[in-house]
Amino acid sequence: MQAVIDLLGTIAHELADKPLLYAALPVMAAVVGYVTNVLAIKMMFLPIRFVGIPPYLGWQGIIPRKSGKMASIAVDTITQHLITVEEIFSRIDPERLARELEGPMTAAVEDIADEVMNEHHPTLWVSLPAVIRRRLLNNLKAEVPAVVRDITRDVRRNVHEVFNLKDMVVSKLIRERTLINRIFLETGHAEFKFIGRSGLYFGFLFGVVQTLIFTIFQTPWQLPVAGLLVGYATNWIALHLIFNPRDPVKLGPVTFQGLFMKRQKEVARDYGNLVADEILTPANIIESILKGPQADRVVALIQRHAQQAIDAEIGLARRFVPLTVGSEGYRVAKTAAVRQIIERLPMNLRRVESYATDAMDIRNTLITRLQALPPDDFEAMLRPAFKEDEWLLIAVGAALGMLVGVGQMFLPGVG
Structure with missing residues (x-):
C-alpha cells in the first residue's frame, strides 16, 4: 500500500x-x-x-x-444479392418499347431511304412512280414496330450474348476513377x-x-x-x-x-441512388450493348431483322428493283440502309430512356434489397x-x- x-x-x-x-x-x-x-x-x-x-x-x-x-x-454484390441482368431486361415490354420508338424510327425510314437511294441509285429512285415510292416507304414504316418487338425479344432471350454487365461497370469505373x-x-x-x-x-x-x-x-x-x-x-x-x-x-x-x-437503411439509400444515377443507367446500358465487347452480335442481330424486313416489304418494287440495279447493287443499297439504321439507333434510343428508367426501376430495387x-x-x-x-x-x-x-x-x- x-x-x-x-x-x-x-x-x-x-x-x-x-x-x-x-x-x-x-x-x-x-x-x-x-x-x-x-x-x-x-x-x-x-x-x-x-x-x-x-x-x-x-x-x-x-x-x-x-x-x-x-x-x-x-458487380458481384449487385448480381448475386440485388438484381440480375435477366431481371433488368425482363422489365422492358417489347410492345411498349415499339410504341415509344415508332415515331422516331418511322420518321427515320424515309430519310434513310432517300439518302441511300440518292447516293447509290439516284436515277432509279427519281424514275420510280410516286405512288410506288410512297407505298414502298409506307410498307417499310409499317414494319418498324414489329422489327423493334422482334429485336427486343431476341435481346431478352439472349441477354448474356449481347450485354456484359461486369464489363460495363468495370470499364466505366476504371475510366472514371473519381x-x-x-x-x-x-x-x-x-x-x-x-x-x-x-x-x-x-x-x-x-x-x-x-x-x-x-x-x-x-x-x-x-x-x-x-x-x-x-x-x-x-x-x-x-x-x-x-x-x-x-x-x-x-x-x-x-x-x-x-x-x-447500424446505418444500413441510410447507406442503402445513398448507394442505390448513386448506382442508379451514375452506373446502371439506360444510357450506359444502351451504350454498352451497342459499343461493348459483344457489340458485333448486337449489330448482327439488328442487321438480320432489318434486312428481313426490307426483303419482305419491298412490295411493288421488289421485282423491278433487282432487275434494274442488279442483285449486287440491291445488296449494297440494302447494306447501306441497315448501316444507317444502326448509326441512328443510339440517338433514337435516347428517346426511350425515361420509359426504360421507370420500367427497370433499378433505384428502388437496389435500395429495397440492399436494406x-x-x-x-x-x-x-x-x-x-x-x-x-x-x-x-x-x-x-x-x-x-x-x-x-x-x-x-x-x-x-x-x-
Missing part, C-alpha cells in the same frame, strides 16, 4: 513540476491520432493517378489503384468522419496513459514507442468499430453495433475498401505516430 502511495506522490510531484510538458503530451497524442487517421483516409482515395517514380517509389490512392477489383466486387471514390465516400461519409474523430478521442486517452508512464520512468525513448502505439491503435480501433459488432449487442441499457451496420441484406452480405459493400490494405493504413498511422514521438523527445524538459 505504501508503495502505491509513494508512486502516486511521485506522479503528482512530476505533474506539478512540469505542468506544461505533461499537459502537452496527451494533446499531442490526440493530434497524432487525428492526423494519422485522417491521413489514412486521404491515402485511400488520393491521388487518383500514381505520383512518384513507378512502380514502388510513390503513391496512388488504394481505391483508384484497385478500381477494377473494387468494381468487380461491386466515380468509384464517390461510391465509397458518399455511402461511407459518416464512417470516415468517425475514423477522424475517434483518432482524436482515443489518441487523447492513450496520451494520458503515456504521460503517467513517462512521469514514472522518465526515459525519452518511451515517447516514440508510445507514438507508434497510439498511431497503430487509433487506426486499428476505428476500422474495427465501423464494422463490429455486425449484429446489435445489448449491454444493459446500451446497444452496440458497428457504425456502418434487407443480412449483415455479412451488407458488410461486403464497403469492407473491401479497407480489408485488403488495412494493414497498410494501420502501419502508416504507426509510423507517423513514431515520428511525432521522436519530435517529442526534443521538447523542453524531456531530456
